[in-house]
Amino acid sequence: MPEERDRKVTILVMGCPKVPVQTSLVLYLAHRMKNAGYQTIIAGTPAARQLIRVADPDGHYIMEMKDLDATIAALAEEKLPVTNSFVFVHNDAGISYAATMQSLTNKPVTAIIFGEEAEQVTSEITFPCTIIADPAIHNPMPLKRKIEEAAPWDA
Amino acid sequence: MGCLESLPYEVVLSKISFREAREFLARYPEKYDIEPGYRMFDIHIVGVPPIRVAVDGDSLLFPFTKPCHGTFLIRVPNATDEIARLRSRA
DSSP states (O other), X not given: OHHHHHOEEEEEEOOOTTXXXXXXXXXXXXXXXXXXXXXXXXXXXXXXXXXXXXXXXXXXXXXXXXXXXXXXXXXXXXXXOOSEEEEEESSHHHHHHHHHHHHHHOSOEEEEEOSTTHHHHHHTOOSSOEEEEOOOSSOOHHHHHHHHHHOOTTO | OOOGGGSOOEEEEEEEOHHHHHHHHTTSSEEEEEXXXXXXXXXXXXXSSSEEEEEETTEEEEEEXXXXXXXXXXXXXXXXXXXXXXXXXX
16 A cells, blocks of 8 residues: 555664653654654653653653554564664663664664764764764753754655 | 573673674684674574674584673583584685
């Protein structure tokens, strides 16, 4: 069906939710991607998803949420076609997930890198992806601006 | 989809980087590189490719990443079926 074929799907992969800017930026990006016509899937751990669910109880920004492991399984089994993905990274585990998304989807991956170790984490990324980085912890504005500059979509 | 907790695993190294896991496994003569998403023990392995896994007797050693705790190097004993599957890929 042409409609199904033309559907744009993006996955926002959340890391450990211990750095405050992540939840805010995921909701912001979900809003932007929804407005740009993307079916937006937020993937994360139970704690990360709960933070999103509580912040958007009426689902204004959330379209769909999935368990992180189930999302990786669906991608590995080629049951989840995507157009692109965004991976939120603030530690070594985040790098592993970003590399996995790049390998499994073979579609554009953007690593949004934040937290105290942003510079070190950025230097360890050796696979092809777009990098948006700032050592933000509490203030999401620098990364919000960089996201807007790097990916203007519907702005 | 499986769960690590259902396996009789032993943690060999904890809170390491994927690079440290790879370097540690270099000491084992029988090792294989797998791609992210490769399924072992009903678990899809996450990591920066190529992901190294090693065979030690009937045990399989491989990195396992948790979003909040980083990468662990895990040893699972009696892994003859998974070892045979890896050998058949080589």
